[in-house]
Amino acid sequence: MTKNDVDRRKFLKLVGLGGGVVFASGLGIYPRIAKAAANSAGLLRTQADSDFYFVQLSDTHLGFNNPLVNPNSDKTLQLAVDAVNGLDDQPDFIMFTGDLTDITDDDQERRKRLAAFQAIVKNLKCPMVKFMPGEHDASLDNGAAYKEFFGDTFYTFDYKGIHFVVVDNVSDPTGSIGTAQLAWLKTTLSKFGTNDPIVVFTHRPLFPLNPNWDWWTKDGQQAIDLLMPYTNVSVFYGHIHQNLTVATGHIQHYSARSTMFALPVSGSVPTKKQIPWDPAHPYAGLGYREVTAMPDDASYTNQEFPLQS
Amino acid sequence: MQYSKIFSAALFLTSSALALPAFANSTPPQPGEVVIQVVAKQFDFTPGSETPITLKKGQPVVLAVTTQDRKHGFFSEELGIDEVITPGQVNYIHLNPTQVGTFTFHCSVFCGSGHDGMQGTIIIQ
Numbered sequence: 001m002t003k004n005d006v007d008r009r010k011f012l013k014l015v016g017l018g019g020g021v022v023f024a025s026g027l028g029i030y031p032r033i034a035k036a037a038a039n040s041a042g043l044l045r046t047q048a049d050s051d052f053y054f055v056q057l058s059d060t061h062l063g064f065n066n067p068l069v070n071p072n073s074d075k076t077l078q079l080a081v082d083a084v085n086g087l088d089d090q091p092d093f094i095m096f097t098g099d100l101t102d103i104t105d106d107d108q109e110r111r112k113r114l115a116a117f118q119a120i121v122k123n124l125k126c127p128m129v130k131f132m133p134g135e136h137d138a139s140l141d142n143g144a145a146y147k148e149f150f151g152d153t154f155y156t157f158d159y160k161g162i163h164f165v166v167v168d169n170v171s172d173p174t175g176s177i178g179t180a181q182l183a184w185l186k187t188t189l190s191k192f193g194t195n196d197p198i199v200v201f202t203h204r205p206l207f208p209l210n211p212n213w214d215w216w217t218k219d220g221q222q223a224i225d226l227l228m229p230y231t232n233v234s235v236f237y238g239h240i241h242q243n244l245t246v247a248t249g250h251i252q253h254y255s256a257r258s259t260m261f262a263l264p265v266s267g268s269v270p271t272k273k274q275i276p277w278d279p280a281h282p283y284a285g286l287g288y289r290e291v292t293a294m295p296d297d298a299s300y301t302n303q304e305f306p307l308q309s
Numbered sequence: 310m311q312y313s314k315i316f317s318a319a320l321f322l323t324s325s326a327l328a329l330p331a332f333a334n335s336t337p338p339q340p341g342e343v344v345i346q347v348v349a350k351q352f353d354f355t356p357g358s359e360t361p362i363t364l365k366k367g368q369p370v371v372l373a374v375t376t377q378d379r380k381h382g383f384f385s386e387e388l389g390i391d392e393v394i395t396p397g398q399v400n401y402i403h404l405n406p407t408q409v410g411t412f413t414f415h416c417s418v419f420c421g422s423g424h425d426g427m428q429g430t431i432i433i434q
Binding site for chain 1: 386418420
C-alpha cells in the first residue's frame with residue numbers, strides 16, 4: 001500500500017461528508033467544497049496558481065411554458081443567475097451549454113427569446129460568460145438567429161493552460177457536426193500537444209446514448225476519433241437534462257442538469273417526456289455545476305448544485 | 310467502450326435478423342415491391358402516426374416518403390432505417406420484412422416544437 005493509496009482513500013471519505021455529488025477524474029484531486037476539511041486533515045495539496053473553477057449552466061429553455069412541468073418557468077433563469085451570483089467565490093467563467101431558449105417555430109419569437117435571455121444573463125457578476133446553442137436555439141434556422149446575438153456557434157479559447165473547444169452539433173437539424181466543422185476540429189486539435197488538457201463543450205452527446213430519443217450526434221464518433229490521440233480530454237455537454245458520466249476510452253463525458261425541467265433516464269420509459277413538477281419537491285432534478293480545474297494535473301472535479309427557490 | 314461501434318453492430322445484427330438492411334435512395338420501386346405512400350409534415354406521418362403502416366411478412370415493400378413542409382427524418386433503430394426526407398423529392402425506403410412485430414419510427418431531423426412527438430408505427434404481420 002503506497003502513501004498515495006492511503007491519501008486517496010482519506011480523500012474519498014472526506015468528499016462523502018460534504019454536500020452535493022462530486023465526480024472526480026484523475027489523481028490527486030480535491031474539490032473546492034472539501035478544501036477546508038482536506039486541509040485540516042493534512043491532505044491538501046498546495047494549490048497551484050493555475051487552479052480555477054468554472055460553472056456550467058445548461059438547457060435553460062427560456063420561453064418554456066407548461067405549468068405541469070415547471071409552474072415557475074418565467075422565473076427559473078433569474079433564479080439560476082441569482083444562485084451563481086450568490087456564490088462566495090465567483091467562477092473564472094461561466095459556460096452555457098445550449099438550449100438557452102425553448103423551441104419556437106416563429107423566427108421573430110426566437111429572436112425575442114434570445115434577446116430576453118441575453119438581458120437576464122447580463123446580470124451575471126462573472127466577467128466572462130460563454131455560450132453555445134442547442135437544437136432549440138439553432139436547428140430550425142441553422143443558427144442564424146443565435147449568431148446575431150452570440151456570434152460563432154463553434155470556436156475555441158485557451159484559459160490557464162487548458163484548451164477549450166466548443167463544438168456545434170445542433171445547427172444542422174440532423175444532429176450532425178458536419179464535414180466542414182470536423183475539418184476545423186482536426187486543424188484546431190493539430191495545434192495542441194497530445195498531452196495538453198482539452199475540454200470540449202457540446203450540446204448533444206457525441207456518443208450514441210439513445211438514438212431513438214435523439215440523444216446522440218450522427219457523426220459524433222468522428223469527433224471522438226479525432227480526440228482519441230489526446231490523452232487529457234473531458235467533454236461537458238447538455239441536452240439530456242440529467243447528470244450522467246460516460247467514458248469512451250479515456251475520454252470522460254459529463255452531462256449537465258437543466259435549470260428548467262428534468263428528463264427520464266435513458267430508456268427507462270417507452271417515450272421521452274418531461275418529468276412533471278412535484279410540489280413536494282420543487283425544482284427536483286434541476287441544477288447547475290461547478291467544475292474545479294487543475295491544469296497542472298489535467299484534472300477536474302464536478303460539484304453539482306440543486307436549483308432552489 | 311466504443312458506444313458507436315456497439316450501436317452500429319447492434320443495428321447491423323437487428324437489420325440482418327429482419328432480412329434488412331433497409332435502404333433509401335433514389336431507386337424507384339422495383340417489380341414485385343408494394344409501394345406505400347407516406348407523407349411527413351409537422352408533426353406526424355400519414356400513414357404511421359394515427360394509422361399504423363401495416364406490412365406483410367415476406368412481401369417486399371418500398372415506402373415512398375415525401376414531406377409537405379420541411380426536412381424530416383425517418384428513423385427506426387430496430388428496422389435499420391435512418392433517412393432524411395428532403396422536400397421536393399420522393400425518398401424511397403426499401404424493406405423486405407421477415408419478422409412479425411410492431412416497430413416504432415420517429416422523425417430524426419429536428420423540425421420544430423412538436424418534433425419530440427413526431428413518430429409512427431409499423432406493424433409487420
